[in-house]
Amino acid sequence: MFYLPETRFDFGGDEYIYAEISREMSIEINFKVQAITREIIRRRLPGVIEVCPANTGYLVQYEPEKVSPYKLLEIIREIDAxxxxxxxxxxxxxxxxxxxxxxxxxxxxxxxxxxxxxxxPGGSNFEFVMKINGFTEPEPFIEAHTATPFLVTMMGFLPGTVWEYPLETRKDHVLQAPKYLSPRTDTPMRAVGIGGAFTVIYPTAGSGSYQLIGMSAIPVYAAEPQTVAMLGGRFLGKPGDIWKHRSITENEYHKILREVEEGSYRPTIREIEFKPADFLAHGSDYLQILLKEGGFA
Structure with a gap:
């Protein structure tokens, strides 16, 4: 059985309850976050306005005129336990x-x-991340990043930003990188970055401090009507998704960009059932089964 730490609860003003499960990031902690926040949403609790999952905790916004904060906290504690x-x-x-x-x-x-x-200062971000993770050539590094599926642990910072955490039980296999010493004032839209163990795709152009290793051919945030139709909404991702990166050539990149602009591109998406206990027990073997069932392997 997998038991996780006791959650610490705080009130945030008159409208919020904040739950902190841990101060340290782990995939196990986020599994609990996903389970709890989904259950709170599923119950449609009176007075609850919004539920926001984060990496190691979650935030619940409520209307104090419609629900007692102490009664709501009691219900949330029960779900959390x-x-x-x-x-x-x-x-x-x-x-x-x-x-x-x-x-x-x-x-x-x-x-x-x-x-x-x-x-x-003398090289590219890609070369820097590649070398500090023990790789001497680009291809093995790219293979390592594309071989591991990533769990979407939360969304935030900018609208549409997806925080991807590697589904990897072997800690020494996790690709990591420090942030910039001082943030950039500009980053291209759809740039792929690594900071700590997280991978992100920048939804819009703007500041940033993650190490840039590539460009996504598809957007994660929809600003145009045809992109909204392609993504099925404003955002491509949502917490609990599992993302699998695929390496493409420059020609493929521009081909997909054209299809996105025309509104004809459709992302490859498969509905799956993910069992955290099976992943923690069997690691990559379990993931390979999911990838094959989804047509990704």
């Missing part, structure tokens, strides 16, 4: 393929532009 053991938990999820042009000239140009803010 129920999911401290997720041995039998099954999370309905979506597996989504993300086509990425790795080691591209676009992010190389941005690395050069902001080299004075970087730990290694």
């Amino acid at each position: 129920r999911y401290s053991d997720f041995s039998a938990l099954t999370l309905p999820s979506r597996m989504i393929e993300i086509p990425i042009w790795y080691n591209d000239p676009i992010t190389y140009e941005y690395a050069a532009k902001f080299r004075d803010r970087h730990q290694n």
